[in-house]
Amino acid sequence: xxxxxxxxxxxxxxxxxxxxxxxxxxxxxxxxxxxxxxxxxxxxxxxxxxxxxxxxxxxxxxxxxxxxxxxxxxxxxxxxxxxxxxxxxxxxxxxxxxxxxxxxxxxxxxxxxxxxxxxxxxxxxxxxxxxxxxxxxxxxxxxxxxxxxxxxxxxxxxxxxxxxxxxxxxxxxxxxxxxxxxxxxxxxxxxxxxxxxxxxxxxx
Amino acid sequence: xxxxxxxxxxxxxxxxxxxxxxxxxxxxxxxxxxxxxxxxxxxxxxxxxxxxxxxxxxxxxxxxxxxxxxxxxxxxxxxxxxxxxxxxxxxxxxxxxxxxxxxxxxxxxxxxxxx
Numbered sequence: 001x002x003x004x005x006x007x008x009x010x011x012x013x014x015x016x017x018x019x020x021x022x023x024x025x026x027x028x029x030x031x032x033x034x035x036x037x038x039x040x041x042x043x044x045x046x047x048x049x050x051x052x053x054x055x056x057x058x059x060x061x062x063x064x065x066x067x068x069x070x071x072x073x074x075x076x077x078x079x080x081x082x083x084x085x086x087x088x089x090x091x092x093x094x095x096x097x098x099x100x101x102x103x104x105x106x107x108x109x110x111x112x113x114x115x116x117x118x119x120x121x122x123x124x125x126x127x128x129x130x131x132x133x134x135x136x137x138x139x140x141x142x143x144x145x146x147x148x149x150x151x152x153x154x155x156x157x158x159x160x161x162x163x164x165x166x167x168x169x170x171x172x173x174x175x176x177x178x179x180x181x182x183x184x185x186x187x188x189x190x191x192x193x194x195x196x197x198x199x200x201x202x203x204x
Numbered sequence: 205x206x207x208x209x210x211x212x213x214x215x216x217x218x219x220x221x222x223x224x225x226x227x228x229x230x231x232x233x234x235x236x237x238x239x240x241x242x243x244x245x246x247x248x249x250x251x252x253x254x255x256x257x258x259x260x261x262x263x264x265x266x267x268x269x270x271x272x273x274x275x276x277x278x279x280x281x282x283x284x285x286x287x288x289x290x291x292x293x294x295x296x297x298x299x300x301x302x303x304x305x306x307x308x309x310x311x312x313x314x315x316x317x318x319x
Contacts, residue, residue, distance in 0.1 A: 030259075036271075036279070037234055037255055043278040044235050065251050072252035079256040080263075 003046060007055050011042055014069055021073030025081060025100055034076065041066065078194070086191050094187050101194065111190055118183030125176030128153055129169045140164035219247050219257060221300060224266065224285065224293040233272075233280035234258060258283055266292050 003011065015035055022031045045062040066072070077100050085097035098115060101108025131153045132139040139153040140162035148163065226232060226240045234255055241248045248254060261267045266289035273279045285293065 033281075034255065034259065037281050038252065040233075040278045040280060041235050041238075041251070041255075044276065044280075047277060067250035067252035069252075071250060072255070075250075075253040076256040076259065079260040083260065 003059070004055060007046075007059050010059055010063075011039070011046075014042070014063055015039055018069035018073055021070055022076060024103070025077050025096075038066070038072065082191050082194055086188065089184075089188055091184070094184070094191065097191055098187060101191075108194075115183055115187045115190070118179055118186065122176050122179030122183060124152060125172040125179060129172035129176060132166065132169050132172070136166070137162065140168055215247055215249075218245075220261065221293075221296045222247050223254070223257060223261065224289060224296065227267065227283050227285055228290070228293055231282040231284040233282050235280075237283065261289070265289070 015038065018038060019031060019035045022034055026034070042062060045065075046059065049058045049062070067075075081093075081097045081100050085093040098108070098112045102112030103109070128139050128151070135153065135155075135157075137157045138155055140151075141148045141164040142150040142152065142154060142158055143160050143163050145160075154162075222241055222245060223237060226237050232240065237258070238248055238251050238254050241254070258267065258269070262269050262283070265286055267283045268286050269281050269283050271279045271281050
């Protein structure tokens with residue numbers, strides 16, 4: 001079957017969306033290779049559809065069997081980014097995988113936001129522990145009218161003296177490391193779960 | 205775990221082995237691999253998701269790929285097993301056979317003890 005200009009536009013539209021989606025996480029050379037391979041698949045399927053009575057129906061069937069371009073792109077990302085993150089457990093790989101899930105799926109966004117909060121909380125505690133010896137009047141339990149309203153460091157120093165002596169340093173270190181370790185474990189568990197159950201339909 | 209999740213895990217676990225088996229007799233291009241899998245199994249649900257797996261297996265050094273022009277109106281990307289891929293396939297076949305055998309024994313034992 002030879003495609004009409006309308007059919008060609010449909011195929012090019014599909015490939016355009018796929019290319020745009022892949023570009024967000026794959027290097028340019030790999031994107032071109034992947035798009036070329038998918039185009040080869042579509043053209044081959046089209047060529048095999050000789051005698052199809054309706055070009056539009058035949059083409060839609062081929063593209064449906066191939067899967068929506070976003071799902072194909074997600075499968076590429078799942079194979080590449082999440083595998084690397086789960087296998088290595090490296091912070092950079094984990095953050096990249098979480099970021100990709102956060103910008104491509106709603107569930108990924110919500111979980112990514114929670115995990116990001118966990119990482120920031122951990123880093124915040126560690127920063128308080130680091131700042132306290134240098135600026136004892138600025139770091140600690142921040143109070144208002146004698147009541148604690150927060151924990152951290154404030155510049156310039158708050159009007160009301162901060163509560164908490166140097167004992168907050170070990171407490172902050174413990175809480176900071178605990179928050180980072182627990183968040184990292186949760187992130188890895190989440191990615192493992194995603195790896196086991198990516199955006200692929202269930203077995204027939 | 206839901207039935208769908210379990211089936212999906214089984215499918216994913218089997219897909220790497222199925223792909224390596226498909227290219228073990230000789231090089232095949234993407235669509236030919238998909239058609240072979242579709243002829244023998246229900247493992248291919250969405251054709252487009254096979255290509256990322258082929259890319260990963262290539263990245264892991266189990267497959268090597270090269271484009272071939274001229275044998276069809278469009279270039280085809282052929283995949284073949286590497287030496288490392290052959291070794292892995294051999295290991296996976298052994299492990300799969302052992303696994304299936306153990307589960308089968310377990311099922312027979314369960315059936316025996318219920319009767």
